[in-house]
Amino acid sequence: MTAPPETGILVLAGTPIGDITDAPPRLARELADADVIAAEDTRRLRRLTQALGVQTSGRVVSYFEGNESARTPELVEALADGARVLLVTDAGMPSVSDPGYRLVAAAVEKGIRVTAVPGPSAVLTALALSGLPVDRFCFEGFLPRKAGERRSRLSEVADERRTLVYFEAPHRLDDTLAAMAAVFGEDRRAAVCRELTKTYEEVRRGPLAELAQWAAEGVRGEITVVVAGAPEKGAEELGPEELVRRVRVREEAGERRKEAIAAVAVEVGLPKRVVFDAVVAAKHG
CATH class of the missing domain: 3.40.1010.10 (Tetrapyrrole methylase, N-terminal domain)
Structure with missing residues (x-):
């Protein structure tokens, strides 16, 4: 046998x-x-x-x-x-x-x-280069092509606190970023990573509305989009003292002030200028 x-x-x-x-x-x-x-x-x-x-x-x-x-x-x-x-x-x-x-x-x-x-991995490479929090993230793959389905899918994760990673075709990038700005908010931080590890690699960082405007001019290549997670509930109500405290905690841990301010802005979902102004006011107060 x-x-x-x-x-x-x-x-x-x-x-x-x-x-x-x-x-x-x-x-x-x-x-x-x-x-x-x-x-x-x-x-x-x-x-x-x-x-x-x-x-x-x-x-x-x-x-x-x-x-x-x-x-x-x-x-x-x-x-x-x-x-x-x-x-x-x-x-x-x-x-x-x-x-x-x-x-x-x-x-x-x-x-x-x-x-x-x-x-x-394009997912991990883009995440690492994005400048956004990497301790917790979700990979969402490609969004639906139809506008209504795409907006519905984005709405499902509008309150997701973890950093989001997407793949997208270059000819749909502007529409996708515009939809993200509409659902997540125009000031939500994001990074568009293009042609990773290739000759014309480019990482464009900024608010979603600004990135959507940039993409409207036309973008080529393989695209990975990284979007900051939703801000803390009530983040807009955080006072300047709390923002300054969070920056100081990061500085005491070894971060440079510029990086600490940027990190706190992403963490609470507020424009970097708001955190910067709070730190400057505390310094001269």
């Missing part, structure tokens, strides 16, 4: 979001060793392997939004037969606004091991 084959392993591989040299060394090894490579775009996969100098020997199949449901059972069968299946998407981590969730869920259900090659 022939023993049943050991089950294989599903490897989710993070790929560079721009700069090819960000690829982790393990990615090249996994590409070379995989029995099956499921790629969102096989042409991009060829460019990736060429750039890394990797010779693949495994079977390459396409795995994208249009065939994800149909191809998942085939890949699960390969895993059940002992194959090492590598899943790569165009950029970043599979399953994060990219194909992958269905395959992971199906593999987990069958008791198949799933692991990952950590790699670049």
Whole structure:
């Protein structure tokens, strides 16, 4: 009697979001060793392997939004037969606004091991560069294309205190920022991160209304938007003494006054000028 084959392993591989040299060394090894490579775009996969100098020997199949449901059972069968299946998407981590969730869920259900090659993430990179609080955040992915549905989705998180992260297409950015300004408030702080790790990387920070006006002139490239969470309830009622106290606490912890003022403004959801004026008044009072 022939023993049943050991089950294989599903490897989710993070790929560079721009700069090819960000690829982790393990990615090249996994590409070379995989029995099956499921790629969102096989042409991009060829460019990736060429750039890394990797010779693949495994079977390459396409795995994208249009065939994800149909191809998942085939890949699960390969895993059940002992194959090492590598899943790569165009950029970043599979399953994060990219194909992958269905395959992971199906593999987990069958008791198949799933692991990952950590790699670049537009979500975390934009969050770190935004200058907004990073201790707690929510990733909201892409907003609906229709204006009414988009506004409804934004309304659901209008009171969310955590920092919000979104993906958006460049041709919809101005409409999205305008909708955010209408729902969250024109003065809500945000950052638009464009072409991260690429030659023309740009991070534009400011109030939502100001960013919407800037985006109306036209923006190109891959976009990630980071928005400050909702201000504390009653933040507009905080007196100058409380604002000054919060700045001093941060200064005593080692922050420079300029950074402390900016951080408190974001924390309570007030314009930076209001906090600055309170600190200046206390100094001369």
